[in-house]
Amino acid sequence: MIRGMRGAITVNQNTEEAIITATEELLVKLIDENHILPDLVASIFISTTEDINAAFPAKALRNLEGWTYVPVMCMQELPVPNSLKMCVRIMMHVNTTHSQEEIIHVYLKGAKVLRPDLSNSLA
Template identity: 40%
Template structure:
């Protein structure tokens, strides 16, 4: 990211998915799939990430999503935060959301916000098939 001839701009990327169950394995699988989509669809280098906040519904407490993200290649220096999402009666269960701030080249116009699994219903306008299913 040391190209001094490039103009950079801070952008925010949203995304969400659901875990099959409240287990470390199921949460890790969902978070990994979500972050793979984030990186692939946006051609994102983790060095461009300013910070990431993960929220989970109150029915997920087996592992922190940030702990999964921290294990990813080149994510070790990304500031990460986990919070519990506000509970609203009837809201989507076992949901993991993120808000990630990134530095992108100013000419990087299209942002892909990955909404996967049952979370596709939260933002159908931003939902798509996973990269491997194109």
């Protein structure tokens, strides 16, 4: 079964280095916490708020060994008034036998405010 695994992180500045570093941190944590292997991933969607445009955050995935052929797409979040700024979000579609309750969603830095209700998140 395919399950969605979510994560988000805030970026401290709109530079390529900051975007790639933060996105890689989030990807590594999401992968490690859920024991994800690249061959189990159907696709990854990465979105950013409109104030992040200095780099494609998907470049961070290519820094990880074994993730070359995983399909990934970048997009922009809806610019909802008063929403969290400088945020990268990930939706990873993974083939797994885990139940929804066993999935560990990862929210780091300022993005922790997005889903405080996910008590199973270890991040």
